[in-house]
Amino acid sequence: MSLTERKIWSWLEEVKDPEIPVLSLVDLGVITKVEIDKDEKVIISMTPTFIGCPALDYMKKDVEDVLAKNGISNYEVNVSLETSWNSNMISEKGRKALKQFGLAPPPKHNLIVDLDVLENVICPNCGSQNTVMKSPFGPTLCRAIHHCENCKETFEQFKPI
Amino acid sequence: MNNIALKDLLYKIADDQLIIGHRNSEWTGIGPILEEDIAFSSMAQDKIGHSYAFFNVLHELGESDPDTTAFLRNAEQFHNCQFVELPIGEYDFSLVRHFLFDHSEMIRFEMLTNSSFEPISLIARKLKGEVKYHIMHANVWIKKLGTATNESIERLQKSLDEAIPFALGIFEESKYEEELANEKIFPGEIALKERWIEQISDVLKQTELQLPDLSLTEARTGGRYGRHTEYLQPLLDEMSEVIKSDPTAEW
Numbered sequence: 129m130s131l132t133e134r135k136i137w138s139w140l141e142e143v144k145d146p147e148i149p150v151l152s153l154v155d156l157g158v159i160t161k162v163e164i165d166k167d168e169k170v171i172i173s174m175t176p177t178f179i180g181c182p183a184l185d186y187m188k189k190d191v192e193d194v195l196a197k198n199g200i201s202n203y204e205v206n207v208s209l210e211t212s213w214n215s216n217m218i219s220e221k222g223r224k225a226l227k228q229f230g231l232a233p234p235p236k237h238n239l240i241v242d243l244d245v246l247e248n249v250i251c252p253n254c255g256s257q258n259t260v261m262k263s264p265f266g267p268t269l270c271r272a273i274h275h276c277e278n279c280k281e282t283f284e285q286f287k288p289i
Numbered sequence: 290m291n292n293i294a295l296k297d298l299l300y301k302i303a304d305d306q307l308i309i310g311h312r313n314s315e316w317t318g319i320g321p322i323l324e325e326d327i328a329f330s331s332m333a334q335d336k337i338g339h340s341y342a343f344f345n346v347l348h349e350l351g352e353s354d355p356d357t358t359a360f361l362r363n364a365e366q367f368h369n370c371q372f373v374e375l376p377i378g379e380y381d382f383s384l385v386r387h388f389l390f391d392h393s394e395m396i397r398f399e400m401l402t403n404s405s406f407e408p409i410s411l412i413a414r415k416l417k418g419e420v421k422y423h424i425m426h427a428n429v430w431i432k433k434l435g436t437a438t439n440e441s442i443e444r445l446q447k448s449l450d451e452a453i454p455f456a457l458g459i460f461e462e463s464k465y466e467e468e469l470a471n472e473k474i475f476p477g478e479i480a481l482k483e484r485w486i487e488q489i490s491d492v493l494k495q496t497e498l499q500l501p502d503l504s505l506t507e508a509r510t511g512g513r514y515g516r517h518t519e520y521l522q523p524l525l526d527e528m529s530e531v532i533k534s535d536p537t538a539e540w
Contacts, residue, residue, distance in 0.1 A: 179415055180338015209411040214418065241421060263324040264422050265331035269338075273324070289418045 131200075133162045136170060139194050146186045147268055148286075150225040153187055157217025160208070170195060170203040175213045178269040178289075214239065215288045226286055227252045232274065234288035241288050249285050251276035259283075291472060294465035295406060296350060297368070298475055301463070301513055302397070303343035304369035307359055308521070309390060310336030311528055315377050328426055329383070335419050342416075346408045360529040361536070364522040365515040372455035372509070374521040381444040382452065384434070388427040389456040389489060395420045396484045405473040428492050435496025442497045453501045457508030460485075464514075 140159055145151045153159050153174070161173035172191055176184050188205050195203045215234035218226070223233035232252045237245050247261050256278035263273045264287070271284045313333035320326025344355035352358055372390060377383045398420060401413035434441040460482040469475045486503065493500050511517070532538075 176415075178335065178338065178419060179342050179412070180334050180336075182334075209415050212411070212415050241418070243425065246425075263328060264426055265324070265328040267327070269331060269334055269419075273327075287422070289422075 131164060131168065131170075133164060136162045136164075136172075136195075139198050140172075140191065143187070143190045143194050146183045146190070148226065148229060148231065150229045151218075151222055153191065155219040155222030155225065157219065157222070158187065158213060159191075160211040168202060170200050172203070172205045173210070174205065174207050175209060175211050176207065177213050181269055183268075213289075215286065218286070230283060231271070232283060232285035234286050237288050245288055246272070249274050251279060251281065252283055253281050254279040290406060290474070291465070291468045292350060294463070294468040294472070295474060296347060296352070297463050297465050298469060299343050299347050299350075299409070300368040301370075303340045303347065303358075304367050305373050305390075305394070305459075306336045306340035306343065308367070308369045308524070309373040309386075310334075310340060311524060312373060312375075312377055313383075313387075316383065321380050325380070329387075332387070332423050332426070335423070339412075339416055339419075342412045346412070349408070356532065360525075360532045362525075364517045364525055367515065367517065367521060367525075368513050369521075370455070370458045370461065370510075371512040371516075371518050371521075372452070372458055374512070374518060374524060375455060376520055378448070379444070381434075381441075382448040384427070384430055385445060385448040385452050386456075387423070388431050388492070389452055390459065391420060391423045391427050392488050393456075393459050393481065393485045395424050396481055396488065400476050400481060403473075404475060409474070431492055431498075432495055435493070435498045445496075446498055449498055450501055453503070454506050455509045457482075457503065457506060458510045458512060461508065461510040461513045 137154060140154050141152045143153045145153065145156055158174050158177060159172065160175050163171045165171060174188060174191065184207065188207060191205050192203070216236050218233065226233040230252050232249050235245055235248060246264060249259050249261070250257055251259050254276060256276055258277040259274050260277065261272060261274050262282065266273045266284050270287055272287045273282065274285055275282045310333045313329045313336065316326060316329035318326065320329055340359065341355055344358050347358060348354055372386065398413040398417050401409050402417065404410040404413065435445055460478040462478050463469065466477050470477050490500060
């Protein structure tokens, strides 16, 4: 069977965010390009969520591993800022996965993130909108801490950015 | 493109980010409340990540690799402003510094999104979204504590008065202002400072705090060209203790 970009995208579905093991890198939106050049070389472009994210090196390694596992030896994985990641790039499937994992997905925004966007978060546990932001910073760079006044649980949110 | 001017700009940004990042990280474990402990730690990680992005660009322009550049220079080879190297002090001082420095950083990145040097504009575009959180955090606390109790207002005011001469040192002009502006790499420190004054004044107006008269304040400059306070070298010694124990180790 010949190698297609589509097939590579499906392999990449297996690669999960090391800190959020239910979310694939494809659904996270950090894989920005998959190409096969005329020499059959596979070129994958990735972009970081947060520039200081320590998970990026692991993600890159995991992408390389999945290519190798599928018998690809001629490949290149590049990290580039050409496509600048924002949280709108998380897919619908990704948002559902985040919610099931107990992380509130980031609301879609018009690229202007202000306090209104930050404070309107639905509790991933009970679905209530009666929540308050405790801190825009959390245990990893991409998470904020909120509290639900309805079910009294504190929860984390994948930050809109 | 003028590489000397470009490197001069990149070094000061990278060094500011690296040093303020390490200072912020000193709050890890000792923040006044848990959320603030996490906030300063998280911002520290962001800022050190930012410095890495700029050190990488420097590396592409022929400088040493990021680890060597970050950890194996002496104080007089650093281009950060003196403001970022000052000890964290009490929480009020760190908060005021965070407020004053991060506003300047945000405006600098906004200006750099239009830089003619693409690697810088790409990073700046990316970082703006991250720094926005830092600004929001700083503004919330300055407004809250700047209108809270007599003690909180007095303490912030005292820190503000102490910080301002150093904060003005952020805008120490480069030897290459003209080249950078002509080549549309960066519009310049004077333009940055004007916008900064507007932005911080807008927030301070909503508090009981008074911005000292800037025309009567002498800026603490020198940092951009290696003149530092007594506080930088001990910080660098601490930051580089591990790498210096075995510079060739593989991690």
